[in-house]
Structures are given as structure tokens and as C-alpha cells.
Amino acid sequence: MFAYLDGKFVLKNPSVVHVDVNGVGYEVQISLNTYSRIQHLDRGVLHTCLLIREDAHLLYGFFDKTEKELFLNLISVSGIGATTARMMLSYMKPEEITRSIVLGDFHGLEKIKGIGKKTAERLVLELKDKLSKQPLDSNISAMKNNTLHTDALNALMALGIARNTADQAIQRVSQSDPSLTSLEDVIKKALKTL
Numbered sequence: 001m002f003a004y005l006d007g008k009f010v011l012k013n014p015s016v017v018h019v020d021v022n023g024v025g026y027e028v029q030i031s032l033n034t035y036s037r038i039q040h041l042d043r044g045v046l047h048t049c050l051l052i053r054e055d056a057h058l059l060y061g062f063f064d065k066t067e068k069e070l071f072l073n074l075i076s077v078s079g080i081g082a083t084t085a086r087m088m089l090s091y092m093k094p095e096e097i098t099r100s101i102v103l104g105d106f107h108g109l110e111k112i113k114g115i116g117k118k119t120a121e122r123l124v125l126e127l128k129d130k131l132s133k134q135p136l137d138s139n140i141s142a143m144k145n146n147t148l149h150t151d152a153l154n155a156l157m158a159l160g161i162a163r164n165t166a167d168q169a170i171q172r173v174s175q176s177d178p179s180l181t182s183l184e185d186v187i188k189k190a191l192k193t194l
Contacts, residue, residue: 001050002026002059008043014090017061019046028061029082031089037063051075051082058082070094070131077126084114102132103171104164149174152186161194169193 007021014035019026028046038044046061047068060082062068067089074085088097091112100108101124109120149170156166169190180186
């Protein structure tokens with residue numbers, strides 16, 4: 001119904017913003033991610049999603065379309081409501097949630113309040129294919145295509161380590177020390193994180 005609101009931010013707090021659009025005030029539910037992007041702005045655009053419940057009409061707002069699309073994907077999963085989806089977007093950035101789901105990082109998802117083991121498994125099961133078709137942030141995409149990453153992944157898998165576990169370990173190592181260029185160093189450091 002409402003694709004976006006372009007107006008003045010009259011009231012802002014970490015969970016709600018009031019947007020004045022030509023004299024009409026809209027109360028919009030937001031995530032901490034969106035709040036951090038708009039907290040220093042006096043006006044702007046919020047991409048919105050209206051959810052109609054039996055007892056309320058709730059308008060959710062997002063700083064960018066990527067966050068909105070992820071929110072819609074999250075609430076499409078059985079057992080994930082708007083409150084839980086907003087909690088997830090407050091705890092992790094959209095690209096971090098997407099990465100966790102695509103890589104099957106159940107433990108990362110379980111750290112979010114309200115997400116247990118079964119819910120994390122359901123999120124991965126239902127959204128992995130859908131989200132893997134969307135481009136991840138450029139650093140992750142570049143790393144996936146990197147031969148060093150691929151060689152390290154193959155080596156760890158040859159040692160009997162599960163693909164997702166090995167992939168996550170290599171990503172942690174690459175993010176903590178982007179200057180690593182030696183395959184041997186990447187494998188050694190990845191093994192230490194397991």
C-alpha cells in the first residue's frame with residue numbers, strides 16, 4: 001500500500017520514527033540498523049511495508065530496499081513474525097543475516113534473541129536458495145571468486161571439515177587479516193579458529 005515515505009523526521013528513537021509527510025504524521029516501526037542510518041538526518045526516505053493484523057495496522061520502515069526485501073523474506077518463514085524479523089535486523093546488518101543464511105551458519109543465527117535451533121534451521125532451509133540468488137556484498141562475492149579462498153576451502157574439506165564450517169573459518173581469517181596471501185597461512189589460521 002505504502003511503498004515509501006519521504007518527509008521530515010519529527011521524532012526518532014531506536015524502535016520508532018514519526019515521519020511528517022506534508023502535514024500528515026506516520027508512526028513507523030524501525031530496526032536499529034535503520035535508526036543508525038537516520039539518527040543524524042532531519043528528513044529522508046523510508047521504504048515501507050504495511051502489515052495489517054486483527055488488532056493493529058503497523059507500518060515498518062527501512063533505510064534501503066535491501067533491508068526491506070530481507071524483512072519480507074524473513075516474515076515469509078513460518079514462525080518468524082514482524083517483531084522477530086525486526087529484532088534480527090536490529091541485531092545484525094542485512095548482509096550479515098543474508099551471509100549467515102546462505103552459508104548455513106546456524107550458530108550465528110541462534111545468537112539472536114528469539115531464534116532457537118529449529119528456527120535457525122527453518123530460516124536456512126526456506127531462504128538459502130532464494131537469498132543465494134541475490135548478490136552478497138562485494139567483499140564476500142570477491143572472496144568467493146578468489147582462488148586462494150577456493151584452494152583453502154578444498155584443502156580443509158580434504159581434511160574432513162564440513163564445507164560450511166570451513167567456509168566460515170576462512171571468511172573469519174580473511175576478514176581479520178585481509179593481507180594474507182599464503183595458502184598455508186590461511187589454512188593454519190582457519191584451523192585454529194575451528
